[in-house]
Amino acid sequence: MPLHARIVSMVLLSAIPLPAAVAQPVAPAATHRSAFDGYNRFAEQPVAPWRTSNELVARIGGWKAYAREAAAAHEGAAAPAGAPSAPAGEPGAASPAAAGHAGHHGGPKP
Known part of the structure; x- marks a missing residue:
């Protein structure tokens, strides 16, 4: 088919109205979630008396007990509330400093 015939067919086809279903696409229903x-x-x-709260904190190990709980929750394993552990800086402490420089960077350096 020659080029001019193709152009004429395209012009004639563009003048034909499309069915309503094709011309007007239906949008999905709008939903809202507050x-x-x-x-x-x-x-x-309930609020406990401050003396009772302070005695409880001292009995479980002070602020370090709360820090251990937060660290354990961050790692995905919950530590028992009264679990004893070695304070930082003492032998047996599980800290990067206990492993020397290798503990900071995942292993010894060459």
Whole structure:
């Protein structure tokens, strides 16, 4: 088919109206999920006397016990609340400093 015949056919075909289903695509239904779905309201929590709270903290090992809990939760393994462990800087402490320089960078350097 010659080029001019192709052009004429394209012009004639473009003048033919398309069916409504083809001309107007249907958009999916809009949905909305609020950012507040599943929100838990503030609830008062019981407050213990400060002396009792301080005695509990001293009994479980002070602020270091809370630091161990946070580190264990960060690593994915929960440490028992009253589990004894060696404080940092003492023999048997599980810290990078206990392994020397190799503990900081994943092994000895050449």
